[in-house]
Amino acid sequence: MSTLLTVDHLSKHFLLSGGLFGKERRLDALTDINLTVEAGETLAIVGESGCGKTTLGRCIIQAQSSSEGRVVYHPKSGGDVELTALSKREIKPWRQDIRMIFQDPMSSLNPYMRVFDIVAEPLRIHRICKGRELEERVISTLEKVGIPAEAVGRYPHAFSGGQRQRIGIARALVLDPKLVIADEAVSALDVSIQAQVLNLLEDLKTEFGLTYIFISHDLGVVNYIADRVVVMYLGHVVENAPTEMLFERPRHPYTELLLDTLPIADPLRRKVRKTEVRGEIPYLGNRPTGCPFNTRCKYAEDRCRTEKPVLRPIAGMAQEAACHFAEQLNLKGAYDDAPVKEIA
Amino acid sequence: MATETMHLDVTHPVAIKRPARESQFGLMWRRFKRHKLAVVSLWIAALFYAVALFAEFLAPVDPSAYSARYTYAPPQGLHFVAVNEDGGWEFGPYVYGYKTEIDPVALRRTFVIDEEVRLPVRFFAESKPYNLFGFIPLTTKFIGVENPRDPFYILGADRLGRDMLSRLIHGTRISLSIGLAGVTLSLFFGIVIGGFAGYYGGWFDSATMRVVEFIRSMPTIPLWLGLAAAMPKDWSALQTYFAITLILSLIGWTELARVVRGRFLSLRTEDFVTAAQLDGASDWRIITRHMVPSFMSHIIAAATLAIPGMILAETALSFLGLGLQAPIVSWGTLLQDAQNIRTLASAPWLLAPGVCVVVIILAMNFFGDGLRDAADPHGR
Numbered sequence: 230m231s232t233l234l235t236v237d238h239l240s241k242h243f244l245l246s247g248g249l250f251g252k253e254r255r256l257d258a259l260t261d262i263n264l265t266v267e268a269g270e271t272l273a274i275v276g277e278s279g280c281g282k283t284t285l286g287r288c289i290i291q292a293q294s295s296s297e298g299r300v301v302y303h304p305k306s307g308g309d310v311e312l313t314a315l316s317k318r319e320i321k322p323w324r325q326d327i328r329m330i331f332q333d334p335m336s337s338l339n340p341y342m343r344v345f346d347i348v349a350e351p352l353r354i355h356r357i358c359k360g361r362e363l364e365e366r367v368i369s370t371l372e373k374v375g376i377p378a379e380a381v382g383r384y385p386h387a388f389s390g391g392q393r394q395r396i397g398i399a400r401a402l403v404l405d406p407k408l409v410i411a412d413e414a415v416s417a418l419d420v421s422i423q424a425q426v427l428n429l430l431e432d433l434k435t436e437f438g439l440t441y442i443f444i445s446h447d448l449g450v451v452n453y454i455a456d457r458v459v460v461m462y463l464g465h466v467v468e469n470a471p472t473e474m475l476f477e478r479p480r481h482p483y484t485e486l487l488l489d490t491l492p493i494a495d496p497l498r499r500k501v502r503k504t505e506v507r508g509e510i511p512y513l514g515n516r517p518t519g520c521p522f523n524t525r526c527k528y529a530e531d532r533c534r535t536e537k538p539v540l541r542p543i544a545g546m547a548q549e550a551a552c553h554f555a556e557q558l559n560l561k562g563a564y565d566d567a568p569v570k571e572i573a
Numbered sequence: 574m575a576t577e578t579m580h581l582d583v584t585h586p587v588a589i590k591r592p593a594r595e596s597q598f599g600l601m602w603r604r605f606k607r608h609k610l611a612v613v614s615l616w617i618a619a620l621f622y623a624v625a626l627f628a629e630f631l632a633p634v635d636p637s638a639y640s641a642r643y644t645y646a647p648p649q650g651l652h653f654v655a656v657n658e659d660g661g662w663e664f665g666p667y668v669y670g671y672k673t674e675i676d677p678v679a680l681r682r683t684f685v686i687d688e689e690v691r692l693p694v695r696f697f698a699e700s701k702p703y704n705l706f707g708f709i710p711l712t713t714k715f716i717g718v719e720n721p722r723d724p725f726y727i728l729g730a731d732r733l734g735r736d737m738l739s740r741l742i743h744g745t746r747i748s749l750s751i752g753l754a755g756v757t758l759s760l761f762f763g764i765v766i767g768g769f770a771g772y773y774g775g776w777f778d779s780a781t782m783r784v785v786e787f788i789r790s791m792p793t794i795p796l797w798l799g800l801a802a803a804m805p806k807d808w809s810a811l812q813t814y815f816a817i818t819l820i821l822s823l824i825g826w827t828e829l830a831r832v833v834r835g836r837f838l839s840l841r842t843e844d845f846v847t848a849a850q851l852d853g854a855s856d857w858r859i860i861t862r863h864m865v866p867s868f869m870s871h872i873i874a875a876a877t878l879a880i881p882g883m884i885l886a887e888t889a890l891s892f893l894g895l896g897l898q899a900p901i902v903s904w905g906t907l908l909q910d911a912q913n914i915r916t917l918a919s920a921p922w923l924l925a926p927g928v929c930v931v932v933i934i935l936a937m938n939f940f941g942d943g944l945r946d947a948a949d950p951h952g953r
Contacts, residue, residue: 292847326855337844341866350862353850400848 232303233408233440234266236326239298239313241281241288241464257516258284260464262298263540265410269478271291271434273455273472275448275487277510279462282444286410289442290329291320302327305407326353328401332413334393338385344371348399355404362535370403371396372431373379373436391422402437410442411416415450427454448491452476452563460484463511463521466540472546476563480543481551482526485560528558601870604947611943614936621933625746629705629713632739633725636902639889640734642723645920646671646684648729648737666694666716671724683919692723729922731910740902741925747903748884749820749933755883756876758822763829764872768860770830771837778834785827793824797886801895810901817896821886825879832875836868870948878941881934886932904930 258281266272276280287293289300291312302310302323309567310323319519331337338347348367352358357365369376374395376388385393401409411430415423427450433439445451451458451472459476460468460483468481479485508525513518517524523533532553540551552558574698606612624631649668657663670690676683698717705711718725729738770778800820804813824938849863884904890896891905892912897905904926910916911923 257576290851292851321853324851329848329851330846331844333844337848339845339867342863350849350854354854397848400852404733456911465719 231268232265234303235284235301236262236264236289236301238263239285239295239300239302241284241293241295246373259288259295262464262466263553264459264466264469265442266442267505269438270456271452271454272325273443273445273458274461275445276457276461277446277487279510280461281348281462282446283348283412285446285461286329286412286442286462288430290327291315292329302408309422310561321344321355325351325417326407328404328406328409330394330409330411330414331402333417334390334397335417337397338393340385343382343384344376344388344396347385347396348403349383351400351404354473357404358450367399367403370399373433374402375482390396390418391425394418394422394426398426398429398433402433402439406439408440408442410444412444413446414443416445416447423450430454448487448563460496463516465521465551466549467522467552468550469540470546474546474548478562479551479560480555480558481522482528482558482560483522483552485562486525488563488569489561491563528554530554562573586772591742598870601944601947605943608943608946609789610939611946614939614943615859617932618940621745621929621936622749622801624742625749626714627705628742629703630711630713632736632742633714633717633727634736634739634742635701635703636735636740637900639734640730643684643724643726643730643734644732645673646724646726646730646734646920647686647920649686649724649726651694651727652789666696667691668694668718668725668727672798692725693719694725695719697704699946727922728925731920731923732916737922737925740907741904741929743902744766744904744907744926745929747814747901748887748905748930751814751821751887751903752880752883754818754824755821755887756879759825759829759879760820760876762822764833766826766832766864767830770839772841772856772864774838774841782834785830788824788827793886794889797821797890798893798895801890805921809952810898813897814901817887817890821883825883829872829875829880832871833868836871837864840864840867871945874941874945874948877937877944880941884930884937885934887927 236321239262240257240258243256243258245254245256262285264272274285284293288295289312289556291300295313298313300312302312304323304326305311312320312323312327313428315323342350345364345367349363350369350399351367352363355364368381371381376399378394380388385396386406390397394417398414414430415426418426429521430441431454436443441454443455455472455473457469458509459466460475460481462483467483468475468479470480475484476488479488510522511521517534518537519535520526520529520533520538524530526533530553536553538547538551538553542549543555575617596617597757634741649671651668652665653664653666655665655667668691670687671684672687672690673682675681684953694716694946695718696716697713699722700712700714702710704711726738728741730926731737736919766781774915795822799822801817804816808816825924846859846863849859887896887903888905888908892908894909897903897906907923907926912925916923
């Protein structure tokens with residue numbers, strides 16, 4: 230597998246004006262993010278609200294400028310394209326290769342455009358085809374995602390949430406992209422529709438040879454679709470591991486905590502909460518010193534409060550974690566059974 | 574744990590056949606029609622604009638044709654049914670002639686309707702050749718007396734014996750078109766400036782909004798007066814007309830700029846706009862194709878509500894003698910003749926332009942309200 234995208238020391242901070250007399254404050258949304266995306270894999274980015282996963286997605290696709298660092302795209306044709314260094318005009322051709330699927334199927338489709346025009350818009354902007362050819366391409370893409378050809382003249386509001394998300398997927402795929410960033414692509418859908426859309430994404434991945442960056446907070450979904458998982462906390466990558474390994478044996482206490490929140494669909498094994506969740510997620514503008522997770526970590530020691538751990542490979546495995554005690558701690562995975570409660 | 578991977582085999586949902594959605598304006602029109610007052614107002618406004626459009630054809634005589642013999646002649650009215658001497662009925666439009674009497678109190682010569690004399694009136698009457706819209710030669714007027722030398726003052730005459738109705742019709746053209754031109758100009762400035770401010774934000778946004786607040790905090794009448802007074806007196810009628818339009822829209826754009834900016838601000842963060850950016854669309858394309866259509870209906874409603882203000886402002890300025898000047902006929906300049914109580918007491922028909930102002934302002938306001946309600950999808 231070859232590397233498709235490299236995120237290199239990427240940081241993003243926002244400056245908040247403090248009003249007329251207040252001091253301007255700095256809010257670090259992303260701190261020193263490093264990761265690579267291999268061609269053909271599905272990389273999931275998980276974390277709780279406000280951890281920066283959406284910002285990371287938006288910085289990768291250049292919907293937002295980053296403050297420091299680079300995002301480098303490696304097209305099949307060879308060469309490295311440093312997306313972060315390109316102007317709006319220069320980046321336009323690469324927008325065909327990297328596409329995005331949005332979270333909210335209500336607001337991501339223009340209510341005043343017909344479905345056909347919504348899907349045809351990228352083709353028109355990039356002047357790829359027109360007339361008969363455009364029509365065929367749009368309709369065949371829509372049919373692939375399960376929208377019948379006779380519905381293309383309708384406006385988005387005539388469709389259900391799941392169908393709308395399919396239209397959003399068609400818009401992303403109509404340009405024949407290489408990398409698709411799906412930002413919470415299924416979290417606005419109800420569970421049965423989620424399964425449909427996830428299966429569709431899987432099928433399309435094989436058919437089009439896609440690579441996904443799948444941003445989600447739902448570990449069940451991530452387990453289902455992802456090959457590799459990046460766990461984020463407070464704008465840091467705290468763990469990066471193949472899905473199986475991560476779910477089996479997490480190497481960062483935060484990952485353990487996340488896995489612990491997974492519900493069990495078995496009433497006999499309905500667990501009492503194993504891990505205590507302490508404290509709130511700290512405010513981004515006032516982050517703790519040392520390890521960002523130290524305020525909530527039950528394993529935290531003095532070293533955690535002073536020295537910031539770096540993301541490092543654990544015991545030579547494909548798993549990386551940013552914890553001083555990654556090797557020592559024996560953290561509980563998703564498959565470690567809770568004691569079965571007997572029915573009286 | 575329920576994390577085992579399962580490939581749920583869910584078949585794609587079958588799309589139910591539904592009628593295609595009505596266009597945005599179709600929906601808007603349907604909601605608008607429920608607002609009866611607004612529909613009536615629309616017809617009234619349409620009538621006024623039709624009058625303005627076909628002014629030359631509808632006005633019985635040239636608005637500047639004067640006649641010293643019929644100064645302050647009272648309205649003749651238009652009659653359709655007459656009773657003959659032998660008691661029979663006769664149909665056909667006619668007006669009564671005039672006779673002069675000496676007013677016993679003022680000892681002035683006044684005109685009184687003479688019911689003995691009937692002057693037959695024709696629709697599509699012959700007239701002196703004139704040009705409709707300035708380039709279509711015609712020799713037919715909508716209405717006229719059979720003998721062109723007979724007096725024909727349906728709405729009375731002014732102090733120079735000019736036909737009030739013809740002047741009113743031509744005034745309608747000037748007053749209404751100045752409202753439209755002013756709003757168009759305001760709309761242009763409003764959309765461009767408000768659009769820039771809302772789309773790009775930042776310092777330009779703050780600067781523009783402070784300017785808008787400054788302009789809006791100034792009392793409008795003195796500002797207009799000042800600007801109008803600064804206009805050179807030797808400008809031609811056309812130049813004055815455009816200068817007045819410009820002065821009116823100089824203030825008018827602020828309101829529209831705010832509306833547009835607000836819409837842009839709220840739309841800018843919508844996902845579908847981000848999607849268009851990620852499609853690689855240019856700013857121009859994003860604004861014109863993705864953003865403007867979704868608030869066009871609001872803009873139309875806001876613009877409609879801005880028209881009455883323009884008309885009122887022009888009328889007020891001209892009434893005060895600072896807007897359009899005498900040879901140009903507008904409602905404001907016509908009302909200038911009705912400025913003193915003596916004329917008003919003896920010739921109340923000079924107030925007819927005032928009635929027109931009230932009617933059109935009310936109609937445009939109700940129409941605009943109806944449009945606004947219809948354009949708002951969260952409305953009733």
